[in-house]
Amino acid sequence: MKKVILHIDMDAFFASVEQRDNPALAGRPIAVIGSNQRTVIVSPSYEARRFGVKTSMTRHQAMLLCPEIVFVTAQSDKYAYACSQILDILQAFTPDIEVYSIDEFFLDITATMHLFGSAKKIAEAIRLNIHDKLGLNASVGVSYNKLLAKFASDMAKPNGIFILDRDNIDDVFEHAKVEQLCGIGKKTCQRLNLMGIQTIGQLRQCSPGMLEKVFGVNGLLLHNMANGVDLMPVIPIGSSDHVKSIGHSMTFQQDTLQAKLLSRYLLELSGMVGARLRRSGLVSGCVRITLRYKSFKTFTVQRALPDRTDDTKKIYHTARSILSDIDLKEPVRLLGVTCSRLCQQSQPESLFEQDNRRYKLNQTMDMINERFECPAVCFASLLGQQEHKKVISPSWQPHGKRNY
DNA sequence: TCTGGGGTCCTAGGACCC
DNA sequence: TCTGGGGTCCTAGGACCC
Numbered sequence: 001m002k003k004v005i006l007h008i009d010m011d012a013f014f015a016s017v018e019q020r021d022n023p024a025l026a027g028r029p030i031a032v033i034g035s036n037q038r039t040v041i042v043s044p045s046y047e048a049r050r051f052g053v054k055t056s057m058t059r060h061q062a063m064l065l066c067p068e069i070v071f072v073t074a075q076s077d078k079y080a081y082a083c084s085q086i087l088d089i090l091q092a093f094t095p096d097i098e099v100y101s102i103d104e105f106f107l108d109i110t111a112t113m114h115l116f117g118s119a120k121k122i123a124e125a126i127r128l129n130i131h132d133k134l135g136l137n138a139s140v141g142v143s144y145n146k147l148l149a150k151f152a153s154d155m156a157k158p159n160g161i162f163i164l165d166r167d168n169i170d171d172v173f174e175h176a177k178v179e180q181l182c183g184i185g186k187k188t189c190q191r192l193n194l195m196g197i198q199t200i201g202q203l204r205q206c207s208p209g210m211l212e213k214v215f216g217v218n219g220l221l222l223h224n225m226a227n228g229v230d231l232m233p234v235i236p237i238g239s240s241d242h243v244k245s246i247g248h249s250m251t252f253q254q255d256t257l258q259a260k261l262l263s264r265y266l267l268e269l270s271g272m273v274g275a276r277l278r279r280s281g282l283v284s285g286c287v288r289i290t291l292r293y294k295s296f297k298t299f300t301v302q303r304a305l306p307d308r309t310d311d312t313k314k315i316y317h318t319a320r321s322i323l324s325d326i327d328l329k330e331p332v333r334l335l336g337v338t339c340s341r342l343c344q345q346s347q348p349e350s351l352f353e354q355d356n357r358r359y360k361l362n363q364t365m366d367m368i369n370e371r372f373e374c375p376a377v378c379f380a381s382l383l384g385q386q387e388h389k390k391v392i393s394p395s396w397q398p399h400g401k402r403n404y
Numbered sequence: 405t406c407t408g409g410g411g412t413c414c415t416a417g418g419a420c421c422c
Numbered sequence: 423t424c425t426g427g428g429g430t431c432c433t434a435g436g437a438c439c440c
């Protein structure tokens with residue numbers, strides 16, 4: 001049976017929340033940015049986009065395009081709350097909801113559509129509800145799989161509905177650019193363009209064999225995408241999928257080669273990662289550090305752990321040991337710590353007294369820090385360090401899980 | 405004032421074991 | 423002395439997404 005899938009995509013989400021909450025910003029070109037001095041544009045308002053301001057630009061670039069632009073520092077908790085409110089609205093229409101990111105949702109309405117009339121009526125009702133209850137605009141794409149629903153929501157932007165069906169897909173795809181397909185990024189687009197392929201219509205003309213020869217397995221995927229084939233189901237909240245890795249990174253205000261400073265940052269990052277592991281009841285079997293040099297050269301080094309752990313000190317000691325083995329070639333701009341090979345914690349109590357003490361120390365620190373939002377308790381070597389206010393990542397999830 | 409942060413998936417090469 | 427081959431795990435890098 002043909003499925004009916006909706007893709008809900010919030011319009012300029014972070015910027016719209018800020019404009020809604022501060023009337024002085026309404027109708028003006030604004031951009032939400034991080035708190036770090038070396039931040040980029042996280043979310044430009046539509047007024048700013050008209051000047052050419054885009055996500056990931058530096059503030060400087062944005063100001064050159066739009067001198068009157070107003071920068072607003074991101075307030076993560078507000079966007080997280082708005083996301084949970086949107087989810088509440090969507091749940092009235094179907095339980096089959098996939099939270100793709102903080103401002104994107106896939107809905108499988110195949111089974112519930114008959115209760116509300118039609119896909120178009122549901123899309124209209126969702127948009128109206130979100131607008132009336134939350135004062136925010138959403139665009140909705142309607143189609144028969146996720147790939148096409150997502151494509152359609154882009155066509156619907158801003159603040160509209162677009163239905164992509166067998167009746168119009170050939171016409172729409174004929175002149176659409178290949179990069180409009182989710183999964184074709186900058187590199188693949190460049191390679192296709194070099195082959196003389198600019199539009200999805202042209203990509204459709206290529207034989208799967210030829211694409212496979214050039215792109216390998218991905219060639220067949222490209223062929224399917226160009227023909228609107230996508231078999232991925234909507235993965236409802238909380239089902240099966242598990243988190244594969246948990247990590248944090250920070251770009252410093254100033255590049256540094258100071259070993260002591262780098263170690264302290266590693267401890268801070270390890271603490272953040274450890275706390276999240278413990279909160280999720282997970283233990284990790286592998287620690288990876290990410291380094292980015294002044295020149296922007298970025299690389300990772302990882303090391304397997306002898307035993308799985310969620311302990312900050314063990315994560316930190318592994319991370320520091322990796323770092324000490326690296327012969328730093330340039331001042332460091334960014335440092336990251338990521339834990340992977342995750343599995344559920346089964347037995348927190350250890351045979352060793354020292355491990356037990358550590359477990360209790362971690363638990364107590366987590367408890368206090370969760371109560372007081374910002375880190376209230378931390379290891380002594382972190383005292384006096386600059387505070388890093390985190391900008392919420394667009395991949396943030398209301399339940400700490402992201403389904404793919 | 406160049407260039408954030410958090411993820412997933414895939415590939416390729418090497419180590420290691422039987 | 424002429425040294426296969428299959429399976430699995432680990433590591434690093436890259437593409438892509440929001």
